[in-house]
Amino acid sequence: MARSVAEAQRPPRIAMLGGTFDPVHLGHLRSAVELREALALDCVHMVPAARSPLRDAPQVAPEDRLALLRLGIGDTPGLIADAREFSRRGPSYSADTLAELREAYGPEARLVMALGHDAFMRLAEWREPHRLFELAHVVVIDRPDHEAPRPEALGELLAGREVERVAELMAEPHGRLLRLALPSRMAISATEVRRRLARGDSVRYLLPEAVESHVLAHGLYRETGR
Known part of the structure; x- marks a missing residue:
């Protein structure tokens, strides 16, 4: 679909949706599609982690998870299977990935890091959490069954950053936080899969x-043995 003149002139809107994708399931993919719609994004980079610093090692090899992600995305418009974290040595840090995307799309791009509620609650434990906001906005995909008090360190990290509307989020290239309830809310667990x-x-x-x-x-x- 051709973009209007106004759309062509606005800064690009890009999201990073990371995870182990072990394996990618319909909940991941539907969330990516609905995230793109809700934020009027140009594309969503789905980035499988080579080694997640805060999670157990994935059960299958990186090349298998990437192959499954590519198969899952298929020809879905605006979704990209992004293998950049497999080319780096050591743990996969989101700040490094965001820095690469920021360099690729430029300083005015509206760059978003999307994550689920569980990951959000541990955001203050991530490497260089303040740098995340220097590079991108953070969008939390809310879970309706999850209401827990925020850790003190998380509250300090988010002070003054929260907005309530997409227009407020997209007014600047980075630095804000939006909680977003997606329509389908598909509660599929990769662990159960x-x-x-x-x-x-x-x-x-x-x-x-x-x-x-x-x-x-x-x-x-x-x-083994089955």
């Missing part, structure tokens, strides 16, 4: 068909 695959149980309608077919054909996540 892995358990079902390990047992040989059905994952139909939890994974895209192409992802399910690849996983089953290659025996990914299956318990």
